[in-house]
Amino acid sequence: MPKIKPEAKVPEFSLPMTGGGTWSLKDAAGKKLVIYFYPKDMTSGCTRESQDFRDLHGAFRKAGVQVVGISRDSVASHDKFAAKESLPFALLADTDEKVCKLFDVIKEKSLYGRKYLGVERSTFLLDGTGRVRQEWRKVKVPGHAEEVLEAAQRL
Numbered sequence: 001m002p003k004i005k006p007e008a009k010v011p012e013f014s015l016p017m018t019g020g021g022t023w024s025l026k027d028a029a030g031k032k033l034v035i036y037f038y039p040k041d042m043t044s045g046c047t048r049e050s051q052d053f054r055d056l057h058g059a060f061r062k063a064g065v066q067v068v069g070i071s072r073d074s075v076a077s078h079d080k081f082a083a084k085e086s087l088p089f090a091l092l093a094d095t096d097e098k099v100c101k102l103f104d105v106i107k108e109k110s111l112y113g114r115k116y117l118g119v120e121r122s123t124f125l126l127d128g129t130g131r132v133r134q135e136w137r138k139v140k141v142p143g144h145a146e147e148v149l150e151a152a153q154r155l
Helices: 046-055 058-064 075-085 098-102 146-153
Strands: 015-017 022-024 032-036 065-071 090-093 106-111 114-119 122-126 132-136
Touching: 015 090, 015 114, 032 046, 032 146, 046 058, 046 065, 046 075, 046 146, 058 146, 075 090, 122 146, 132 146
Parallel strands: 032 065, 065 090
Antiparallel strands: 015 022, 032 122, 106 114, 122 132
């Protein structure tokens, strides 16, 4: 599958989601959509980022924006994370990295000198037709959810 470019229409995809079932891109048809990719459930940065999207969820809904989070963790891990943090939106399990690769968020990282492939914290804002209108890569968590909300409100 080719990688997503800015202004491109995102091809249909489906992933298992928290609470059971499957979430599909068509579920957001006609709505603005924020997709945030994060490295791992229950880690400090990912917890803070998810809490920030949670705390602004009412404002996102008021702006007609749906929010979903995606990582390579399992649905079971997502369910625990979502319950612990009271997340009001779906977390999607991309265990085979298909959607991560589609959005080109799998990057080489380094931890204590060891190189590995992991999810680069990234966020994408789609309009109601499923086109990417803005992207944020190498995201720094503080203030990020607020910045995404402002961009979504302008869309």
